[in-house]
Amino acid sequence: MTAEKQLQQSEGVTERTPWKNEMSMEFDAVSLNESFARVAVAAFVAHLNPTLEELADIKTAVSEAVTNAIIHGYDNVYGYGKHGNSQPAYLIIHPGKVQLRCSLERDVLRIEVEDHGKGMENVEQAMEPLYTTKPEYDRSGMGFAFMEAFMDELEVHSEPGQGTVVRMTKKLGTYPLIEE
Numbered sequence: 001m002t003a004e005k006q007l008q009q010s011e012g013v014t015e016r017t018p019w020k021n022e023m024s025m026e027f028d029a030v031s032l033n034e035s036f037a038r039v040a041v042a043a044f045v046a047h048l049n050p051t052l053e054e055l056a057d058i059k060t061a062v063s064e065a066v067t068n069a070i071i072h073g074y075d076n077v078y079g080y081g082k083h084g085n086s087q088p089a090y091l092i093i094h095p096g097k098v099q100l101r102c103s104l105e106r107d108v109l110r111i112e113v114e115d116h117g118k119g120m121e122n123v124e125q126a127m128e129p130l131y132t133t134k135p136e137y138d139r140s141g142m143g144f145a146f147m148e149a150f151m152d153e154l155e156v157h158s159e160p161g162q163g164t165v166v167r168m169t170k171k172l173g174t175y176p177l178i179e180e
Contacts, residue, residue, distance in 0.1 A: 022103045029074040029096035029115065037066045037100050037113075044102050045109055050172050057150035058109065058170060062100075064143040065113035065166040069098045073117025073164055107172045111151075116163035123156050 023044050027033040038059040045058065070076045074096035101112040120126050127148075132141035148154045153169040 019106045020104065022101070024099065024101040026097050026099050029070045029076050029098050029117070030093060031067075031070060031076070033098070034063055034066045034070065037098070038063050040100070041102055041111065045104065045172065048104070048107065048172050054170070054172055058111075061147045061150045061168055061170075062111060062113070064146050065111070065168070066098055066100070068143050068166070069113055069115035069117065069164065070096075073098075073115035073119075075118070109170045109172060111168045111170075112165060113168075114163065114165045119160040119162050119164055120158040121160050123158050126158075127156060 021044075023040075025037075025040060027036065041062045042055055042059055045055070050058070074094045076094050076096070096115060096117055099112070099114040101114075103110045127144040129142060129145040144154070144156070147166070147168060151168040151170045153167075155167040156164065157167075158164040
């Protein structure tokens with residue numbers, strides 16, 4: 001071991017692989033933060049120069065996962081009124097947080113969206129296209145279908161009363177050549 005590495009270890013410095021990166025954030029479960037989450041993930045992958053299609057896919061999948069956490073996990077429908085209505089039907093905001101975690105390893109993006117809300121009794125049913133628990137808000141029931149279509153992998157884990165974790169993976173096709 002070189003003297004420099006010994007010094008780094010004694011000072012608690014860890015060596016990072018240049019092609020790995022992670023980020024995490026937590027925000028209130030309110031509709032205003034859905035766009036913030038989309039932009040944060042887009043900024044996180046921007047250095048890879050993704051195509052516009054890749055970026056749109058990622059942003060849409062994140063938007064759907066975060067919106068599900070807010071609306072279905074915490075019943076926070078403020079800001080999600082019926083189309084054309086200037087005032088949402090309910091002004092009650094239920095307390096809750098959404099965690100967003102992203103990691104990049106070379107050209108593979110992994111995203112986790114987690115809530116500690118109501119959870120789901122039947123994940124398979126919730127993932128069926130057109131299934132929604134909020135038809136009165138013009139929810140189309142296509143959130144999981146969009147996540148599945150726009151990402152390479154989708155996993156959903158949920159426990160009633162405990163919350164939900166959505167894990168998505170996407171391989172980006174434009175990763176620059178890195179010399180190791």
